Amino acid sequence: MRRALFFAIAVSALGCGSKTPAAKPAFEQPPSAAGTCARATIKSGLTSDSIARIDVAGNFRVSRETMCSALQTHVGAPPDEATLARDVHALWRMKRFDDIEVHSKVDDDGLVVRVLVRERPVVRTFTITGAASMDADAARAFFGKEGEPIDFPALKAGMKGLRVQYGKLGFKAAQVAFEVVPLPGNVVDVAVTVKEGAKS
């Protein structure tokens, strides 16, 4: 049950200055960087459960080399559960992917392990509206940056940070919501809306 990209969270917060950026073109999705990390060169020594080839797929902005260098799984041995888990964690720590799967299948080469990723979309624009009582740049500092992969945990943490900041300023009833709008080319626009309450 995957959560939709559209996300709205009510948070206690105070105002911040609003900013409407100039229209920006959608980013272009680069060509696929999928490919093979490793292939067994001597097949005679391979058992049927040994990995003959390791492929990566689903990557566009992250190079094949970058992905392959994160993997400890290697050809010539059977897939190892603990190593595969470490590989997935290593890829996840790059903060470039929002989904990772590892598949196995058999083709003409033999047993193939395929690491399939879904890259996080890149934030094209980031706007904050309705926050008149706080400097826009200060408010934006709680969140991610334009041109970088979206970071949902950071967005939520940013909202909490903003709420704490507003609490310090005496605004208890303000609300913050954010919406992520997906666009072609695996980019998104992020819009944060602040409804300021009365200052206590």
Place this chain on the structure above:
Amino acid sequence: MRRWVASVAVLALAGTTARATAQDPARVLERVVAVVGDDPILLTELRKHARPYVEVWKESHPEAGSADEGDIYKEILQLMIDTRFIEEEAARSGIKVTLAEIAERIRTTAQRHSLTVPEYLAAARKGGWTDNDLREEVRREVLEQKVLALRVVPRIPNYEALSEDVRKERMQTERRKWLDEVEVDTYVDVRL
């Protein structure tokens, strides 16, 4: 809650979550089943956590279908997510569980079942638990109890005066409420 799961046992989530088709008989070896904050929970981690419960559950529910198994996996995953928040709260509050407390909990549990500790450990092994997994589960259980005593019990008026049944019911309700409050600022994405 944890105890309920422990006694009911778990599902055998897609031992092969294979997404196979005639053309592409690919098998899923690993995938992300949930994200909590910055950290993913992986399929193999869920399976490992669930494994000790599987056999018991299958034995006690021979007629159950895969949908029932799926429900149990979801429940175990929710417990794993809750555990992360409880561990975080314990770290924030300086709550720890000592080896002596784990040993004592195992001793009293064995006693409750009229078993010696070696007999209890042997029975647990038979049920699919390794000694380390069992001790880790007991550690989590004791840790959760301590955290709930600190954070949830004070939310229940006249806790000490309530009957055992009412206490359990109120604890379960308030535990969920407290966890929901704690989770509100954290990114949680369940993908089962």
